Amino acid sequence: MAPNLDMLPTLRNGLPVVEPMNPEQVERIHQASLDILEDVGVVFRDPIALDDWKKAGADVRDETVHLDRGLVMELISTIPPRISYHARNSSKNVELGGRNSIFVPMTGAPYMRDIEDNRRAPTIADLATFHKLAHMMPALHSSAHHIVEPMDLVVAHRHLHITYSSMKYSDKIFMGMTTSPKNAEDVLDMCAILFAEDFLENHAVTTGNCNGNSPLVWDQVMLGAMRAFNRRNQPVLCSPFVLGGANTPASTAPAVAQLNAEALSALAYTQVVRKGCPAIYGHFLSTVSMQSGAPMAGTPEISLMNFMIGQMARRYNLPWRTSNLLGGAKILDAQAGYESAMTMMAVLLSGANYLWHSAGWNEAGMHCSIAKFVVDSEVCAMGYRMAEGIRWDDFEEGLAAVRDVGPGGHYLGHPHTQANFQRAFFIPKLFDNNSIEQWKAEGSKDVKERALSQAKRLLAEYEEPKLDPAKDDELRDYIARRSREIPAVDALNNEH
């Protein structure tokens, strides 16, 4: 039986959220963040932003913007609480915000583990492979952008080819590069080709990410890219980049107060740029080993902070982003599994909407693994099923089966079982539950080997989603023109 590769619809999270703070504690974080914004202020290392803030009535001293609590709350009040995303295949449109969540693969890996599990520098062809896999994975709602960094292309031209690859090999929504303001404009121009300029004005089709430099700094590159997205009415993730203990206090609650202040300052700025434009409360969250300085994944404090950040985002009625299925392992061993699953369970129960880095992330983001990409996608499907919650539609029928079967009987042949077994219990394809004898007979493979075989099968079966040839030509012409215009030498920009 061929696997069903239909994309799952937007996750409507049916489980209650985990809220470890009482309303007073939420308010305590909220007020602490507003105090930070008023008293300490936030550095916007960008003349345009400083000028914008002055015009908006903020108290600007050199590069530090002191934000009055009333101004912040007024500004963020115009951010839409929900976003409807439009894919080039409209059957793959998704919703974000409230109880609606989507799974998005990892991005930004400078290395990959390839189809033979070799760790090496990725190429644009490898990126296409990941876009194809993202296209085929039912639980992934988006194909992202530079899942791996195409090292065979000059930095200055990469964003063009990355964007094209996102658009070409998958018909799901995708992310847009924000490595510079001009790069962001290129991405949005290409979106305008794919969807039409006026379509962008009224429909979210891509997502940009703007990382903050914690503590309390936003830089020119990120702000410029953010503005490009804001002006075209495309959503941006406002993501403080938190390495807990290194660039925040060594304590979860004050770290969240700082992160919340940082997110609010950028979210407020999006509304200075364009009132009513979509924006997403973001963050990248790690904790740091105080012994080595290394970032860690799946730690208890990351889970707790995700629960808390969810409460803050809901306090402001904003859609929010987190990072899913992170791992610090160098290989797809049990460590990667434990870390990734702990992260996923916490973020699903935190109620996060934009579940970035949902597939492939290992080695603290230094590589994307094909094997892990495939396994993570299946684990996301398991998480999706859990988060949907409990089905009650066949409760009475199930109880009738209890009466039919009676003490000491079994259910395997019962009509209710026959009618419901396919949907009743999730059966993972990559997780082996056979006997050890069967497992040995099949070659004693670990899940990594099974996943790589699965990836090979999927890629062999991949069918490219049809792209209008006229648009395809127009996109290629755009890339050719911009490649001529943009000097081939540039600085490397990273994004997480």
Next chain:
Amino acid sequence: MAPNLDMLPTLRNGLPVVEPMNPEQVERIHQASLDILEDVGVVFRDPIALDDWKKAGADVRDETVHLDRGLVMELISTIPPRISYHARNSSKNVELGGRNSIFVPMTGAPYMRDIEDNRRAPTIADLATFHKLAHMMPALHSSAHHIVEPMDLVVAHRHLHITYSSMKYSDKIFMGMTTSPKNAEDVLDMCAILFAEDFLENHAVTTGNCNGNSPLVWDQVMLGAMRAFNRRNQPVLCSPFVLGGANTPASTAPAVAQLNAEALSALAYTQVVRKGCPAIYGHFLSTVSMQSGAPMAGTPEISLMNFMIGQMARRYNLPWRTSNLLGGAKILDAQAGYESAMTMMAVLLSGANYLWHSAGWNEAGMHCSIAKFVVDSEVCAMGYRMAEGIRWDDFEEGLAAVRDVGPGGHYLGHPHTQANFQRAFFIPKLFDNNSIEQWKAEGSKDVKERALSQAKRLLAEYEEPKLDPAKDDELRDYIARRSREIPAVDALNNEH
């Protein structure tokens, strides 16, 4: 620096519980379970139990006991909601019930993966190894009983040596064998030697487990062993053994209704045997692959059912048991990590009290792995830290650090960081977060190899907790006498 091997105190769970059912849905399950108990009834395959039930006023027809809802609710109302466990080292006493939870290692494995990761039949010496490790793991609050089955001993005498090993190599609480009524009596006689008979009368020192045969059957061996524990006032787990879809309806809500009816019937029976004796709402929960019949671990439905069962146990104000860190993988690969961590996160957030099978379980319980035992124990410590919840005691100091450091600074040298870094963020010992260069320099080891090295170090450092030589002699004499009395040929009894 030598690792701190002090046992963590009872987990006081500070996170809210995940409750996917509204009060009406809890009531719907409750009423459905009572309907099952009244109308379908439960088979007690045991003449003594049938006689007890008749005397208690139940409607007994052949072996089927129909339980009036009023009788069930009256009986379970006398079960203590909390249990204080006493260890032979009183600094390792723990509490169970309400928000108090304990981690207990796996039991019942017929195979093991040893210190070289070879899968083989275990011996009584191997069991001692696991008891030593359980003794040394801070997050484990108990040493359990037959973590692995000592295959080198005749079945009929195993319970004696297993119990002695539990008592000898660890001074934490332990579990008591329930493989037959007489075996249970032996365990309790040995507990009376270790603690004194009248101490048992007023203090919980061990835990028995009684598995049900779902659907709706309790057998003579389990009921006889249960009575032995009830009479000596020692807690029993009343555990329906659920393979969802095979011995329950293929649907989570009616499956929980059946499981709840089964648990209530045994819990009620404990109070027929001895009013007021401690008992724990138990279950073993798996879902079954409808393709192969294989039990699965870490599936979304297991998580959902754990959330639901927690709500039912709280509805009755009863302490409850679940299974933690289960895996179906044949080796300690990423599958085992994903499955185990998904299970742990769900059960911690379900509010379960007695977290059995918290370390070592893989291959659907067919083996206990030394490597996984050590890794799971560390993951339990991570889960413990998460479940403790958020610390607020240094919130104002943390905010003061934000003001001190200001935009663009860093926290590594700040006094608040210096004072708090050791407790602020959990740093796993077995999870590698170093750079790939460092990891390669250290031999490119996966977490399994690191765990086996760690296990070797721990066992080399193990110090046996002092046992009163007079009691030790008395225990040995008891075993010698009973070994003479019990014929060496017997049927194999399993327990999960």
